[in-house]
Amino acid sequence: MKIAITTSGDNLASPMDSRFGRAVRFLVYDTDTKGLLLVDNSQNLNAAQGAGIQAAQTVAEAGANVVITGHCGPKAFRVLKAAGIAVYNCEAATVQEALGLFGEGKLLTASNADVEGHWS
Amino acid sequence: MKVVIASGKGGTGKTTVAVNLAWFLANCGRKVQYIDCDVEEPNGNFFISAHFSKRISAFVMLPVVDQQKCTSCGECSAKCRFNAIVRLPGNTMIFPELCHGCGLCLLVCPAKAISEDEREIGIIESGMGWGGISFVHGVLNIGEPMPKPLIRKVKEQGLSDHIQIIDAPPGTSCSFVETISDADLVILVTEPTPFGLHDLKISEEVARARGKSIRVVINKDNGTFRPLEKFLEDRRLKITARLPENRKVAEVYSKGDILLEELPDYREHFSSIAAEVFRQSENLEHSPNGVLP
Ligand code: SF4
Ligand code: SF4
Numbered sequence: 001m002k003i004a005i006t007t008s009g010d011n012l013a014s015p016m017d018s019r020f021g022r023a024v025r026f027l028v029y030d031t032d033t034k035g036l037l038l039v040d041n042s043q044n045l046n047a048a049q050g051a052g053i054q055a056a057q058t059v060a061e062a063g064a065n066v067v068i069t070g071h072c073g074p075k076a077f078r079v080l081k082a083a084g085i086a087v088y089n090c091e092a093a094t095v096q097e098a099l100g101l102f103g104e105g106k107l108l109t110a111s112n113a114d115v116e117g118h119w120s
Numbered sequence: 121m122k123v124v125i126a127s128g129k130g131g132t133g134k135t136t137v138a139v140n141l142a143w144f145l146a147n148c149g150r151k152v153q154y155i156d157c158d159v160e161e162p163n164g165n166f167f168i169s170a171h172f173s174k175r176i177s178a179f180v181m182l183p184v185v186d187q188q189k190c191t192s193c194g195e196c197s198a199k200c201r202f203n204a205i206v207r208l209p210g211n212t213m214i215f216p217e218l219c220h221g222c223g224l225c226l227l228v229c230p231a232k233a234i235s236e237d238e239r240e241i242g243i244i245e246s247g248m249g250w251g252g253i254s255f256v257h258g259v260l261n262i263g264e265p266m267p268k269p270l271i272r273k274v275k276e277q278g279l280s281d282h283i284q285i286i287d288a289p290p291g292t293s294c295s296f297v298e299t300i301s302d303a304d305l306v307i308l309v310t311e312p313t314p315f316g317l318h319d320l321k322i323s324e325e326v327a328r329a330r331g332k333s334i335r336v337v338i339n340k341d342n343g344t345f346r347p348l349e350k351f352l353e354d355r356r357l358k359i360t361a362r363l364p365e366n367r368k369v370a371e372v373y374s375k376g377d378i379l380l381e382e383l384p385d386y387r388e389h390f391s392s393i394a395a396e397v398f399r400q401s402e403n404l405e406h407s408p409n410g411v412l413p
Contacts, residue, residue, distance in 0.1 A: 078213070
């Protein structure tokens with residue numbers, strides 16, 4: 001299983017990025033191989049609109065089965081759902097902590113978008 | 121002749137100026153059309169006492185993907201500037217609320233899997249108000265995030281043999297830019313306050329960058345706000361009228377009445393604005409290619 005976590009850093013000790021669409025990058029952790037993959041999302045930082053859905057496409061392309069992030073908007077949520085990716089909300093400080101909480105089954109799946117999208 | 125009346129934010133008296141200028145011009149015997157481009161909060165019809173005789177729906181193109189034909193190549197999603205398409209294996213999704221209907225995805229799809237449908241974004245109503253003023257406005261559907269295509273369609277209803285008084289949406293967003301895109305004259309209404317000046321600066325910059333002829337009307341003027349005077353001097357902006365502060369103006373406005381009927385003192389000010397409109401319109405006629413230098 002591949003887990004994508006939003007982060008501003010590049011390793012397990014890095015801080016989580018609470019944003020989804022405008023997260024700096026995704027750290028994808030493969031639970032089978034224990035491998036790490038960094039996926040850049042910076043092209044979305046300045047997107048006027050649709051950052052969330054593009055980010056969702058990016059994590060889908062990276063083969064993620066699970067996304068752990070702070071907040072995910074409604075459109076991104078629709079894409080993730082269509083791609084069969086489960087979304088978990090988490091306020092943990094670091095990527096490692098988030099993975100730990102996920103492993104212990106302490107995170108709840110988001111059944112809906114938790115932040116409203118905004119128009120620009 | 122297209123005259124846009126604009127202000128950075130709402131509540132500076134933009135609609136009052138637009139409505140009364142239309143009234144004044146109609147009283148001069150001119151053919152006047154009032155075009156309300158504030159499609160998110162149209163209220164000009166109330167002041168013009170418009171009776172609508174025509175109502176049409178406004179549509180934008182909406183692409184639809186035939187998932188059977190789609191090869192999931194991702195061209196459409198890579199090319200769409202508005203991030204309105206997402207390609208997932210076996211499911212290419214379009215987000216109508218982000219789509220600008222530009223049609224690019226149809227062109228780039230190598231599998232010809234995308235076809236055109238349409239989506240209603242609002243309605244356009246037109247008719248007649250008092251004094252024989254033609255009236256048209258657009259009403260954007262609730263929750264519809266893209267006013268621009270509707271504004272464009274409202275402006276397409278403009279009558280070329282009329283003086284078009286165009287009430288711009290507040291702000292300096294893309295709605296404002298769309299509204300002034302083909303204006304012959306932009307009249308910026310401002311107030312002598314720091315907020316008024318701040319908004320004036322932004323709107324002036326946007327309009328100037330598009331090469332527009334700009335005039336300024338100061339509402340609730342008391343002539344004592346130096347920073348505004350200085351800005352106008354520095355920019356060499358022409359003030360066409362200074363409407364004096366008067367508590368009664370707000371009263372007249374709240375009743376939906378015409379200022380120039382209730383407070384005839386204001387007529388001289390609108391006479392100067394009208395004179396500026398006529399001057400600009402003459403310049404326009406005499407310029408060889410119909411555009412101002
Ligand atoms: S029509 Fe234009 S904006 Fe809409 S999805 Fe296609 S490319 Fe994107
Ligand atoms: S360009 Fe056409 S074939 Fe390619 S993903 Fe888009 S809809 Fe499918």
